[in-house]
Amino acid sequence: MKKSTGKKFLRKLIKFITLPLTFLRKIILNLRKKIKLSITFKITSTYLGLYLLSLILVVVLTLMGYLGYKLFELNNTGDSYAPYIVEKTVHSKESLDQFIIDERIEGIILHDENFNLISQVGNKYDDYVINIFSKLEFIKDRKIYKYTNSYEFNGKLYYLTINFNIQKILSELAIIGIFISGAGLLGALILAAIGPIASKKIVRPIKDMTEVAKTITANNINTRLNVKASQYELKELAETFNKMMDRIEEDYIRQQHFVSDASHELRTPIAVMKGYADMLDRWGKKDQEVLEESIAAIKNETNNMQDLVEKLLFIARNDKNTLKLSKEEFVLKDLVKEVAKETKMIISNKNIECFCDDDSIIFADKNRIKQAIRIFVENAVKFTPDGGKIYIRCKKDGDFSVVEVEDTGIGIKKRNLKKIFDRFYKEELSREKEQGGHGLGLSIAKIIVLGHRGKIKVKSTYEKGSIFSIYLPYIKK
Numbered sequence: 001m002k003k004s005t006g007k008k009f010l011r012k013l014i015k016f017i018t019l020p021l022t023f024l025r026k027i028i029l030n031l032r033k034k035i036k037l038s039i040t041f042k043i044t045s046t047y048l049g050l051y052l053l054s055l056i057l058v059v060v061l062t063l064m065g066y067l068g069y070k071l072f073e074l075n076n077t078g079d080s081y082a083p084y085i086v087e088k089t090v091h092s093k094e095s096l097d098q099f100i101i102d103e104r105i106e107g108i109i110l111h112d113e114n115f116n117l118i119s120q121v122g123n124k125y126d127d128y129v130i131n132i133f134s135k136l137e138f139i140k141d142r143k144i145y146k147y148t149n150s151y152e153f154n155g156k157l158y159y160l161t162i163n164f165n166i167q168k169i170l171s172e173l174a175i176i177g178i179f180i181s182g183a184g185l186l187g188a189l190i191l192a193a194i195g196p197i198a199s200k201k202i203v204r205p206i207k208d209m210t211e212v213a214k215t216i217t218a219n220n221i222n223t224r225l226n227v228k229a230s231q232y233e234l235k236e237l238a239e240t241f242n243k244m245m246d247r248i249e250e251d252y253i254r255q256q257h258f259v260s261d262a263s264h265e266l267r268t269p270i271a272v273m274k275g276y277a278d279m280l281d282r283w284g285k286k287d288q289e290v291l292e293e294s295i296a297a298i299k300n301e302t303n304n305m306q307d308l309v310e311k312l313l314f315i316a317r318n319d320k321n322t323l324k325l326s327k328e329e330f331v332l333k334d335l336v337k338e339v340a341k342e343t344k345m346i347i348s349n350k351n352i353e354c355f356c357d358d359d360s361i362i363f364a365d366k367n368r369i370k371q372a373i374r375i376f377v378e379n380a381v382k383f384t385p386d387g388g389k390i391y392i393r394c395k396k397d398g399d400f401s402v403v404e405v406e407d408t409g410i411g412i413k414k415r416n417l418k419k420i421f422d423r424f425y426k427e428e429l430s431r432e433k434e435q436g437g438h439g440l441g442l443s444i445a446k447i448i449v450l451g452h453r454g455k456i457k458v459k460s461t462y463e464k465g466s467i468f469s470i471y472l473p474y475i476k477k
Contacts, residue, residue, distance in 0.1 A: 087153060326365050
């Protein structure tokens with residue numbers, strides 16, 4: 001019965017301690033449902049809640065610690081009294097009244113080893129209690145702390161109970177609790193007053209970032225957040241945002257250039273076609289020569305536009321990650337020899353030589369790889385003067401099969417090497433009409449090679465020639 005009572009008291013004590021936390025939690029949940037809380041309020045209320053939680057823990061632990069210390073003192077007092085009381089009562093047959101000299105003692109009870117009452121003085125709480133919960137129950141209900149201990153004297157065991165009045169200790173606990181709680185609540189009021197100010201200062205960089213972000217449009221895409229005004233994680237956030245904007249601006253500018261260059265490339269053939277159409281309208285109906293010239297020119301520009309549009313669609317599919325490669329296994333040198341043979345058939349004013357001794361098999365899109373190699377070969381043909389030499393080689397280099405296209409043409413200036421794979425980029429000589437092209441070939445070749453987990457290396461000496469090397473992973477057997 002006493003154990004059940006002790007557990008019941010402990011449950012009540014835990015419920016009493018956690019009651020403020022439960023109440024505070026309910027208030028916060030209700031506020032969150034009814035009010036759209038700002039981040040400043042959330043920060044302030046979070047810190048205030050943590051502060052109040054800490055205050056409650058401090059008050060509870062302090063009071064429990066103080067009570068424990070005082071009960072420890074009473075136990076020491078009881079331990080010092082016990083031998084003297086038992087010896088005098090049992091041996092000298094003295095009355096227990098003379099031992100109530102400590103104002104804290106309200107009663108003393110002595111039992112023999114069979115729990116028969118030997119002597120008693122003071123209040124009638126004669127239960128011999130050793131259960132801690134029962135002792136707490138006495139403290140709660142009667143403000144009495146029961147010191148109990150067994151003591152052996154002359155070969156016999158005696159049980160001593162000393163009832164200590166702890167009303168004064170409990171009053172001291174109440175005063176300590178009031179003072180700590182009062183000081184803590186004063187601190188809470190101060191925190192509630194300065195918390196919003198401090199929180200606003202903390203989140204001010206976020207607000208500034210938001211305002212700046214709202215102003216960013218296509219017209220001021222170069223706007224950036226002020227990193228110096230931020231600290232710690234917010235500084236890292238600002239730097240990350242600025243880097244993201246750098247990438248967006250770079251892509252946006254590239255897209256603008258792409259649209260502008262594409263429009264420019266399309267404008268020329270359209271203008272030519274319109275000019276010949278006007279000429280047909282004026283003189284072509286009767287003049288056979290004008291008619292034939294106009295038809296040939298329109299067909300040529302139509303083919304030119306078709307080639308440009310196909311290239312643009314290829315690049316657009318790559319940008320949208322919808323470019324599909326139909327891969328298969330094949331011997332790379334056979335494909336290279338095929339490209340060299342086809343080039344020799346249509347180019348007679350350059351010396352084209354092919355050296356392939358690599359029998360490696362690659363897993364790739366055969367048509368796309370052929371397209372990429374042809375782009376590099378055509379590029380070499382375009383920039384190599386009549387009588388110049390073009391070498392096409394196949395070899396193995398580590399984990400890669402390498403296709404080299406070397407020419408003895410005009411070469412590339414060092415400052416332009418990084419630009420040659422940019423879309424619509426053209427070397428000065430390629431801008432001349434007889435050189436032709438849209439400046440998309442190398443961009444497409446790069447897309448194809450990188451799509452096969454390959455890489456491209458370029459070596460060039462101005463006015464001496466260039467070497468383009470295509471690295472493609474081969475199948476190891």
